[in-house]
Amino acid sequence: MTGTSARGTGNADSDHARHLLRQMLRVRRLEEQCVELYSAAKIRGFLHVYIGEEAVAAGVTSTLAPDDAVVATYREHGHALLRGVPAGAILAEMYGHVEGCCRGRGGSMHLFDAGTRFYGGNAIVAGGLPLAVGLALADKMSGRSRVTVCFFGEGAVAEGAFHESLNLAALWQLPVLFCCENNLYAMGTALARSESQTDIALKAAGYEIASWSADGMDVLAVEEAARRAVDAVRAGGGPHFLELRTYRFRAHSMFDPERYRDKKEVSRWMERDPINTLRTALEASGQLSAKDWKSIQQDVDTEVEAAVEFAEAGTPEPLEDLTRFVYSERSPE
Amino acid sequence: MKTTYREAMRTAIRDALQRDERVFLMGEDVGAYGGCFAVSLGLFEEFGPERIRDTPLSEAGFVGAGIGAALGGMRPIVEIMTVNFSLLALDQLVNNAATLLHMSGGQFNVPLVIRMTTGAGRQLGAQHSHSLEGWYAHIPGLRILTPATLEDARGMLWTALEDPDPVLIFEHGTLYNVAGDLADDAGPVDISSAAVRRPGQDISLITYGGTLPAVLDAATQLAGEGIDAEVLDLRVLRPLDDAAILGSVAKTHRAVVVDEGWRSGSISAEISARITENAFFDLDAPVGRVCSAEVPLPYAKHLELAALPTAERIVAAAREAVGTRG
Ligand SMILES: Cc1ncc(C[n+]2csc(CCOP(=O)(O)OP(=O)(O)O)c2C)c(N)n1
Numbered sequence: 001m002t003g004t005s006a007r008g009t010g011n012a013d014s015d016h017a018r019h020l021l022r023q024m025l026r027v028r029r030l031e032e033q034c035v036e037l038y039s040a041a042k043i044r045g046f047l048h049v050y051i052g053e054e055a056v057a058a059g060v061t062s063t064l065a066p067d068d069a070v071v072a073t074y075r076e077h078g079h080a081l082l083r084g085v086p087a088g089a090i091l092a093e094m095y096g097h098v099e100g101c102c103r104g105r106g107g108s109m110h111l112f113d114a115g116t117r118f119y120g121g122n123a124i125v126a127g128g129l130p131l132a133v134g135l136a137l138a139d140k141m142s143g144r145s146r147v148t149v150c151f152f153g154e155g156a157v158a159e160g161a162f163h164e165s166l167n168l169a170a171l172w173q174l175p176v177l178f179c180c181e182n183n184l185y186a187m188g189t190a191l192a193r194s195e196s197q198t199d200i201a202l203k204a205a206g207y208e209i210a211s212w213s214a215d216g217m218d219v220l221a222v223e224e225a226a227r228r229a230v231d232a233v234r235a236g237g238g239p240h241f242l243e244l245r246t247y248r249f250r251a252h253s254m255f256d257p258e259r260y261r262d263k264k265e266v267s268r269w270m271e272r273d274p275i276n277t278l279r280t281a282l283e284a285s286g287q288l289s290a291k292d293w294k295s296i297q298q299d300v301d302t303e304v305e306a307a308v309e310f311a312e313a314g315t316p317e318p319l320e321d322l323t324r325f326v327y328s329e330r331s332p333e
Numbered sequence: 334m335k336t337t338y339r340e341a342m343r344t345a346i347r348d349a350l351q352r353d354e355r356v357f358l359m360g361e362d363v364g365a366y367g368g369c370f371a372v373s374l375g376l377f378e379e380f381g382p383e384r385i386r387d388t389p390l391s392e393a394g395f396v397g398a399g400i401g402a403a404l405g406g407m408r409p410i411v412e413i414m415t416v417n418f419s420l421l422a423l424d425q426l427v428n429n430a431a432t433l434l435h436m437s438g439g440q441f442n443v444p445l446v447i448r449m450t451t452g453a454g455r456q457l458g459a460q461h462s463h464s465l466e467g468w469y470a471h472i473p474g475l476r477i478l479t480p481a482t483l484e485d486a487r488g489m490l491w492t493a494l495e496d497p498d499p500v501l502i503f504e505h506g507t508l509y510n511v512a513g514d515l516a517d518d519a520g521p522v523d524i525s526s527a528a529v530r531r532p533g534q535d536i537s538l539i540t541y542g543g544t545l546p547a548v549l550d551a552a553t554q555l556a557g558e559g560i561d562a563e564v565l566d567l568r569v570l571r572p573l574d575d576a577a578i579l580g581s582v583a584k585t586h587r588a589v590v591v592d593e594g595w596r597s598g599s600i601s602a603e604i605s606a607r608i609t610e611n612a613f614f615d616l617d618a619p620v621g622r623v624c625s626a627e628v629p630l631p632y633a634k635h636l637e638l639a640a641l642p643t644a645e646r647i648v649a650a651a652r653e654a655v656g657t658r659g
Binding site for chain 2: 044045046093096097104105106107109110122123124125126155156158159160161186187188189193194195256257259260316317319322323325326
């Protein structure tokens with residue numbers, strides 16, 4: 001499944017491919033903006049960006065229905081954006097402003113949004129998997145045909161929670177799709193230095209979960225794999241597992257001096273930039289004109305600029321509210 | 334010699350690896366990456382992958398393996414990146430490390446050292462800002478150390494490795510960059526006593542770890558107001574140095590305990606209780622406490638600051654205690 005094949009030349013297909021291109025670019029620009037704002041000390045704490053991996057979130061989320069749920073990690077700005085959380089609310093969150101999607105309580109690693117059923121934003125590696133299993137359990141017990149998608153890095157595969165979650169999901173035949181974003185490194189630890197069996201899809205298969213891998217640098221390949229899996233989960237086919245082979249172009253976080261990987265390796269992967277790849281393929285097949293590309297870029301730039309303005313104009317939460325949201329606030333009976 | 338807390342810790346690890354071939358360091362990204370807070374930077378190149386052992390993300394697994402290796406005659410130093418991830422290994426720590434000696438009727442001791450970063454103050458949000466060292470101090474069988482100075486960062490590790498039982502070392506994340514002078518011959522220090530960091534007559538400010546700098550600041554401010562505060566650095570949260578705590582209070586007759594943990598069920602509650610149990614008639618004022626607000630630590634800077642013990646809040650608490658007539 002390597003090399004984007006910009007399948008089909010029908011209008012609907014072209015529109016859709018351009019839509020995916022736009023989605024990836026939205027994530028890319030938002031992330032680039034975050035890095036800039038971090039350097040300007042507008043954003044603090046830990047910041048992990050998704051640059052290079054956009055095809056994964058764009059391809060998977062494009063197959064979801066509005067009431068499906070997503071559980072993600074601390075590298076989740078793109079997933080939140082693509083599920084419909086406004087860029088302004090995401091940036092305002094990182095500014096620590098009350099207009100943020102979590103009132104500035106969560107920050108970069110903890111984006112949540114009830115309206116789009118976005119359940120975080122988890123900074124404990126593998127911490128989201130059991131939650132996803134439980135969300136799917138609730139759907140199954142309530143007879144709803146929703147899908148819960150759980151994103152996590154390949155580093156999570158070594159944690160006990162990963163194995164316990166896969167077993168539970170398979171044992172109870174739950175409507176959950178596990179999406180492993182295999183970018184080859186968990187901080188500085190290469191996959192081959194941390195797993196005795198590096199074929200991750202095979203591990204899932206060991207739990208009797210239908211699993212396959214896809215080229216995570218090719219958004220159309222990701223989408224196709226995800227559509228098959230999501231359709232099967234929604235049809236009652238039990239849990240499914242995707243290993244999406246990708247690469248992060250930037251450091252793990254803003255504190256990572258990247259001593260553990262070769263610059264040449266990074267540049268080799270950058271040649272497979274998912275945005276350039278799709279763009280080039282669409283241009284070659286006449287599905288993307290220079291004008292189309294320019295207008296996509298302009299729209300995205302406008303969206304991100306507006307988001308920065310929104311975040312800048314935000315306000316800090318009053319100090320009196322410090323101890324709110326420790327327990328639920330019930331309205332008097 | 335000019336050094337930092339981080340470098341002092343690294344020197345201590347290097348020294349231990351050189352002194353005893355049974356010693357090895359194990360944890361996530363301690364090797365090729367250079368340590369998540371760069372404590373072990375360069376040691377991988379110096380000692381190789383056997384003794385500077387990178388682990389997968391498997392806290393329960395490698396902490397438990399550390400316990401097993403200690404039982405098997407090794408002297409492991411296990412690094413857990415931060416205290417929140419130690420929760421994934423809590424079962425191994427509480428159900429194995431702390432109990433094996435007792436359950437085996439004294440046959441199996443666990444000579445293990447576990448190091449981890451603790452504390453808030455860096456806008457890392459609710460899952461990365463815990464101060465759970467007081468929680469661990471609840472557990473019989475564990476020794477809990479909280480080095481707050483360069484001397485202790487340099488000196489506690491070796492003594493901990495010589496201890497026959499499990500020792501947990503909590504390194505506050507805001508201390509790593511603290512720089513200062515360390516004697517060229519600095520070496521092992523005791524891991525049983527508290528230390529007076531500033532002698533004083535009017536009030537005892539009792540603290541440990543990451544809040545020591547704020548308490549020393551507060552003491553300086555109080556001196557400007559004519560209040561002579563004594564600053565006691567606990568250094569060891571379990572077992573507590575009761576004699577040092579009670580001795581200081583016997584002299585000053587007033588105490589404020591400063592603890593970054595949450596107030597309820599905290600180590601500060603334990604210290605306050607011990608003072609009232611054992612030195613009630615020495616006291617001229619109720620024991621005061623400055624702790625973190627009872628809220629998961631918020632990301633926003635102004636809210637995080639409002640939740641944490643600051644010099645300002647410590648000064649206010651000290652004034653109140655001194656203002657109370659005995
Ligand atoms: C339980 C746990 N241990 C350690 C960490 C520290 N940590 C944060 S991200 C990370 C690497 C995770 O890699 P991976 O799961 O592959 O995701 P990626 O960052 O590559 O997206 C580590 C070790 C953590 N967050 N949670």
